[in-house]
Amino acid sequence: MKSVGLYNRLFSVFHKSFTLLLVLAFSISTYAQDVDEARQKAGKKLFKSQCASCHKLDKKLVGPALGGVEERRENAWLKAWIKNNAEFQKVNTEAAEAALYATSAMNAFPQLSDAEIDDILYYTTVGEIKKAAVVGEVAVGGQVLQKSGAPEWLIYLLAAAIVVAFLMIASLLKQVSELKGGAKPGVESNLKRDLQELWVGAKNNTFLKVLSTIFLLLIGAYITFGTLFKVGVDQGYQPIQPIAFSHKIHAGENKVDCQYCHSSAKHSKHSGIPSLNVCMNCHKAIAEVAETTEIQWNGQTYGKAQLDLEIDKLYEAVGWDKDELVYTGEEKPVKWIRLHNLPDFAYYNHAQHVTVAGIACQKCHGPVEEMDEMYQYSPLTMGWCINCHRETNVDLKSNEYYEKIHDQLAEKYGVEKVTISQLGGLECGKCHY
Amino acid sequence: MMKNFKLIIALVVLTSLVACNDKTKRQYQYMPDMYESIPYDVDAENGLGGKPVNSKPVSGTIPRGGTPAYDIPDTIEGYELAKTSLKSPLEKNEKNLDNGKKMYTIYCISCHGKKGAGQGYLATSEKFAGIPSYKDRDITEGSIYHVLMHGKNLMGSHSGQLTYKERWQIAQYVEVLRADLLK
Numbered sequence: 001m002k003s004v005g006l007y008n009r010l011f012s013v014f015h016k017s018f019t020l021l022l023v024l025a026f027s028i029s030t031y032a033q034d035v036d037e038a039r040q041k042a043g044k045k046l047f048k049s050q051c052a053s054c055h056k057l058d059k060k061l062v063g064p065a066l067g068g069v070e071e072r073r074e075n076a077w078l079k080a081w082i083k084n085n086a087e088f089q090k091v092n093t094e095a096a097e098a099a100l101y102a103t104s105a106m107n108a109f110p111q112l113s114d115a116e117i118d119d120i121l122y123y124t125t126v127g128e129i130k131k132a133a134v135v136g137e138v139a140v141g142g143q144v145l146q147k148s149g150a151p152e153w154l155i156y157l158l159a160a161a162i163v164v165a166f167l168m169i170a171s172l173l174k175q176v177s178e179l180k181g182g183a184k185p186g187v188e189s190n191l192k193r194d195l196q197e198l199w200v201g202a203k204n205n206t207f208l209k210v211l212s213t214i215f216l217l218l219i220g221a222y223i224t225f226g227t228l229f230k231v232g233v234d235q236g237y238q239p240i241q242p243i244a245f246s247h248k249i250h251a252g253e254n255k256v257d258c259q260y261c262h263s264s265a266k267h268s269k270h271s272g273i274p275s276l277n278v279c280m281n282c283h284k285a286i287a288e289v290a291e292t293t294e295i296q297w298n299g300q301t302y303g304k305a306q307l308d309l310e311i312d313k314l315y316e317a318v319g320w321d322k323d324e325l326v327y328t329g330e331e332k333p334v335k336w337i338r339l340h341n342l343p344d345f346a347y348y349n350h351a352q353h354v355t356v357a358g359i360a361c362q363k364c365h366g367p368v369e370e371m372d373e374m375y376q377y378s379p380l381t382m383g384w385c386i387n388c389h390r391e392t393n394v395d396l397k398s399n400e401y402y403e404k405i406h407d408q409l410a411e412k413y414g415v416e417k418v419t420i421s422q423l424g425g426l427e428c429g430k431c432h433y
Numbered sequence: 434m435m436k437n438f439k440l441i442i443a444l445v446v447l448t449s450l451v452a453c454n455d456k457t458k459r460q461y462q463y464m465p466d467m468y469e470s471i472p473y474d475v476d477a478e479n480g481l482g483g484k485p486v487n488s489k490p491v492s493g494t495i496p497r498g499g500t501p502a503y504d505i506p507d508t509i510e511g512y513e514l515a516k517t518s519l520k521s522p523l524e525k526n527e528k529n530l531d532n533g534k535k536m537y538t539i540y541c542i543s544c545h546g547k548k549g550a551g552q553g554y555l556a557t558s559e560k561f562a563g564i565p566s567y568k569d570r571d572i573t574e575g576s577i578y579h580v581l582m583h584g585k586n587l588m589g590s591h592s593g594q595l596t597y598k599e600r601w602q603i604a605q606y607v608e609v610l611r612a613d614l615l616k
Contacts, residue, residue, distance in 0.1 A: 053563030054586050062586045105509045238456045255554045257539040263594035281589035343467035
C-alpha cells in the first residue's frame, strides 16, 4: 500500500515537471513566432464586435472563412471592399464577381479607419495566440479526475455481486445442513410452539383485538384515501424528453425570456411548445456548448460530449446541415412529451393570466430557470386554483374599461382592493361550461 | 414452496409501491377520456384521419382580422425595396411605443441590448459576437420590419413569435432607440 502511494507521488512529480517543460517549450515557440500581441488583441476585439456575426476564421458562417484572407486578396482591395463593397463592385470587376457567391449583401463599414482594418487583417493572419500553459493544466486536471475513485456503476455492480455471492453461500450452507439430516430440529419446534402460544393468547384478548382492528381500519383508510387523492394529480411528473433540453441553461444562465420561446402565451389559450425555427434563431450560430457546461439529466451528469449530440438531434429534426449551413428540407418533428394537461372540463387561458393579470410564469410553473429537467411544480387541482383566486388582488390600475365595476365592487365589499373571487372568479361557469 | 410464494407476493407489493413513485409516469386517471380528449388536439401527432392537423393555411386566404401575407422576398433587392418603400401603418403614439418596448424587452434585448448598442446579455457573455449597434447601420422602419420578417445574416426570422402589429410597434421603438444612440 505504501509503495503504491510512493509510486503515485513520484509519478505526479514526474508528470508535473514534464508538463512544466512542455509549457516552457511552447512559450518559447510562441515567442519565436514574434506576434505583436497588442495589435492582435486590438484586431481581435474589432473582429469580434464588427465581423464575427457573419465571419469566422476557420469556418464558413454567413460569409466566407477569413483566416489568412490577406494571402488571397491584396490589402488595398480588402480595404475598399470592407469600407463600401457596394460602391467598390461598380468599379472593380473582381469585386462584382466575388459578390455573386454571397447569399446576402455585406454591410458597409465606413466607420472603420485604415489602421483599424489593418489590425483586423493582422488578426485574421496570425489568428489566436496559443495558450500552452492552459492546455497543460487541463491535461493534469484530467489525470487527477481519472485517479479519484472508480465510476459509480462499478461500485453498484460490485455491491450486487457481493450480495449474490452471500445468498449463494447461505443457500449452500442450508443444503449442506439438510443433507446432514437437519442439524437443529429442537430449536425450530420450540420457536413454533412459542409462536402458537402467543397467537392463542392474543386471540383470547378482546381489548387487543379491538385495538388491532381499529389500527388496521385506520391504516386501510389512510392508504385508500391517499391513493384516491392522487388520482389525476400529476405533481412532480417528470417524463424523459426526447432531447435533453435544459431550462436552467436557456432561461437561467442565458436569461432568455420565457415568452421568447413560448410566444403564444401572450395571446392564446395555450402556451405552445416553440417550433424548431425558434431554436434555430440562436442555434444556427451555436452548434456546440461551452467546455464547462454540465446538466443533470435523468440521474446522470451530461457534459459537453453528450450535449453536443443533443444539439445534433435538433439539427437532424429541423434538417440543418451544420457543415454547409443550409437547410436540407428533410424535417421530422420532435415528439416532446406534454407535462401540464388539464382535463377537457376545465377551461384555462394563458393570455388572461400572462397578459391581462401580468402573473409571472414561475408562480404556477415553479423555478423553471433552475430546472435542468422540467417537472410539474403545481398540483393543478381545483383547490389550488381557487386558493390563488381568493388571495390575489385584481390589478385595478390603467384598466379604464373596468373602472366603474371595480369601484362598485370595492364599495360593495367595503375593501380597497378587490380579489379575483370578489370579481366572480369563483363562479363555476368561469372555468366549467 | 409456500415460503417462496410469500416472498413473491412481498416482492410484487414492493415493486408496485416503487412503481407508483415513478415520476416519469402519470398517476392513474379517473375517466381518462376527459384528459385525452376524443376531439383532436392542436399540434397533436394523430389528428384528423391519423394525420397531424397543424397544416398550413390555404394559400391566398386571410384569417379574420388578419393582414395580407408579406410578399417582399428575402433577397438583397427585397431588402432595398422594403427599406425605401415600406411604411408603418400604425400611428406613432405612446401606446404603440410602450408595447413596442415591452416586446423589444422579450424578443430583442438578449442580443441587441437595452439601448440597442449590441450589448445584450448574450453579447457581453460572449455567446454571440459581432452584434451591431443600431447607430452603425443605415436602417429605416421598413428595413427593420423586413429583417423581423425574414431575419438577416445570423439573426433568424421572428415573424412566428410576433403579430403584425407587434412587429410594427417594435420597429417604432427601434427607431427611437437609434435616434437616442445617434444623439
